[in-house]
Amino acid sequence: MGRFLTALGIGAAAGAAIxxxxxPQTGEKTRRQLRRGMEDASERIRDTAESMSDCATKYYKxxxxxxxxxxxxxxxxxxxxxxxxxxx
Numbered sequence: 001m002g003r004f005l006t007a008l009g010i011g012a013a014a015g016a017a018i019x020x021x022x023x024p025q026t027g028e029k030t031r032r033q034l035r036r037g038m039e040d041a042s043e044r045i046r047d048t049a050e051s052m053s054d055c056a057t058k059y060y061k062x063x064x065x066x067x068x069x070x071x072x073x074x075x076x077x078x079x080x081x082x083x084x085x086x087x088x
Contacts, residue, residue: 005045012041
């Protein structure tokens, strides 16, 4: 995740630098476009991070519930085995 965001930031910066070199417009207009591009990239990064957080939370809860179910089943097996051993 960290490497992806780092690569994304580097790519955005490189793209901004290239855009400055080839921009046939005023510096103010170019800066405004770069600022908008960086804001868009930041928003995409935030959205991606939020989405990943939501997925992580969902899978954490699902795995926690699964572990709880396995533990309950194991306890039931142990209880049944103890009862069977007492009757034998």
